[in-house]
Amino acid sequence: MPEVAFPVVVNDRLLLAAREGLHLAGLGPNSAEDIFHSTSLVGVKQFARASFRAMLRLPSAHSQAPTMEVIMNMQTASNPSGRPVWNKGKLVGQKSPLRLSEIWAIRVRLEIYERVRDLALFNLAIDSKLRGCDLVQLRLRDIASGGRVSARAIVMQQKTKQPVQFELTKGTRQSLTDWIARAELKAGDFLFPSRIHDSPHLSTRQYARIAHRWFAAIRLDPAAYGTHTMRRTKPTLICKHPTVPPSSGIYFPVI
Numbered sequence: 001m002p003e004v005a006f007p008v009v010v011n012d013r014l015l016l017a018a019r020e021g022l023h024l025a026g027l028g029p030n031s032a033e034d035i036f037h038s039t040s041l042v043g044v045k046q047f048a049r050a051s052f053r054a055m056l057r058l059p060s061a062h063s064q065a066p067t068m069e070v071i072m073n074m075q076t077a078s079n080p081s082g083r084p085v086w087n088k089g090k091l092v093g094q095k096s097p098l099r100l101s102e103i104w105a106i107r108v109r110l111e112i113y114e115r116v117r118d119l120a121l122f123n124l125a126i127d128s129k130l131r132g133c134d135l136v137q138l139r140l141r142d143i144a145s146g147g148r149v150s151a152r153a154i155v156m157q158q159k160t161k162q163p164v165q166f167e168l169t170k171g172t173r174q175s176l177t178d179w180i181a182r183a184e185l186k187a188g189d190f191l192f193p194s195r196i197h198d199s200p201h202l203s204t205r206q207y208a209r210i211a212h213r214w215f216a217a218i219r220l221d222p223a224a225y226g227t228h229t230m231r232r233t234k235p236t237l238i239c240k241h242p243t244v245p246p247s248s249g250i251y252f253p254v255i
Contacts, residue, residue: 116182132227133159211225
């Protein structure tokens with residue numbers, strides 16, 4: 001029997017579908033469980049669909065179970081180019097938001113190691129809730145006027161072409177002020193310039209690598225967290241801590 005392996009599964013329904021597909025392939029529950037957790041070749045969703053398609057082609061669902069070889073051949077036929085699947089071995093799906101304790105754990109580490117730029121980027125990413133492409137292209141004039149960081153800012157989103165307004169908390173304004181002074185930025189400068197001469201600002205890929213270092217520093221799984229984590233964190237905390245009125249300018253406790 002050919003070796004079968006799967007990536008980490010995010011969706012429980014995919015887990016059940018793949019396990020059912022293994023069972024239809026003539027494997028017992030224990031064998032199916034062992035193979036399922038042996039991890040990392042074909043996508044679970046594709047495998048489940050292939051197994052169900054094989055089952056539907058039979059005259060009766062109970063007359064004969066599709067063999068593992070049939071299912072694997074169907075999976076191979078669906079990818080004739082032979083290129084590696086883009087999500088092979090990757091955790092796909094919605095990224096997890098950070099908890100309050102994790103936010104402070106990252107902040108404390110950035111402060112201890114005096115990572116002024118990273119602290120400003122981290123705080124701004126949480127407060128602004130912007131996509132990575134919008135965050136890295138912010139200019140000083142977008143969030144500051146008259147040499148002072150504003151309490152509110154409005155940015156035009158690249159994806160939707162719609163303006164979005166966000167508030168900057170006191171801690172975020174202070175970290176941005178420290179970074180602006182350290183980098184000696186001017187009104188038209190990008191807020192987070194790149195150290196690479198060919199790029200005027202941080203790329204989304206550089207931002208992603210920086211974010212992954214934050215998560216790894218507090219021993220979070222970098223595969224389960226990403227730049228979209230920063231976008232989801234504040235709305236999640238607002239839902240969990242609705243006691244502070246929006247008019248106060250503080251959307252959730254201790255942040």
